[in-house]
Amino acid sequence: MSNHEHQETAHRPVKRNGMSRRQFLSYTLGGAGAFMGAGMILPMVRFAVDPILQKKETGTFVKVVEASKITNEPQEFKFKIHQVDGWYISDPELTAWISKDSQGKMFALSPVCKHLGCTIGWNTEKNNQYVCPCHGAHYTQEGKNLVVAPKPLDEYELKVENEWIYLGPVMPNTRFK
Numbered sequence: 433m434s435n436h437e438h439q440e441t442a443h444r445p446v447k448r449n450g451m452s453r454r455q456f457l458s459y460t461l462g463g464a465g466a467f468m469g470a471g472m473i474l475p476m477v478r479f480a481v482d483p484i485l486q487k488k489e490t491g492t493f494v495k496v497v498e499a500s501k502i503t504n505e506p507q508e509f510k511f512k513i514h515q516v517d518g519w520y521i522s523d524p525e526l527t528a529w530i531s532k533d534s535q536g537k538m539f540a541l542s543p544v545c546k547h548l549g550c551t552i553g554w555n556t557e558k559n560n561q562y563v564c565p566c567h568g569a570h571y572t573q574e575g576k577n578l579v580v581a582p583k584p585l586d587e588y589e590l591k592v593e594n595e596w597i598y599l600g601p602v603m604p605n606t607r608f609k
């Protein structure tokens with residue numbers, strides 16, 4: 433090959449296969465930008481939607497029974513709560529066992545056994561105790577656990593207004609901690 437021929441070959445543009453440097457940079461930077469954008473936008477969307485997803489019933493009270501009906505002997509009362517959970521709305525029925533303690537103070541117990549969650553009943557064995565039919569847990573009239581269950585029965589928050597009893601959220605038994 434002559435010297436002249438060699439120079440012509442050297443100045444011929446190099447043909448590349450695939451993407452150019454410019455394309456490569458724009459894809460890479462564009463992808464990184466989209467990724468960072470998603471990282472900023474998703475938390476904002478979550479922040480906006482979160483309040484809708486949260487339960488709104490915390491702290492609400494439901495009118496259940498006239499206070500004059502409550503005695504020392506526990507009685508079972510059923511009541512409905514209105515629950516909004518995101519877009520799911522329901523009105524589940526709850527049960528409370530309401531009676532007076534030795535000081536005459538009214539209180540409402542949850543019927544959910546603290547062993548594995550079965551439903552307790554009052555005086556089913558004629559021993560003036562709450563009894564769970566599943567594995568034999570026993571509780572006193574104030575909800576103190578006697579056998580099997582590891583904790584006392586929970587209580588509903590209770591308030592009296594205009595001679596009516598209103599029940600609120602469930603909380604740990606206030607008599608035995």
Ligand code: FES
Binds near residue numbers: 545564567569581
């Ligand atoms: S669930 Fe009540 S004793 Fe087991």
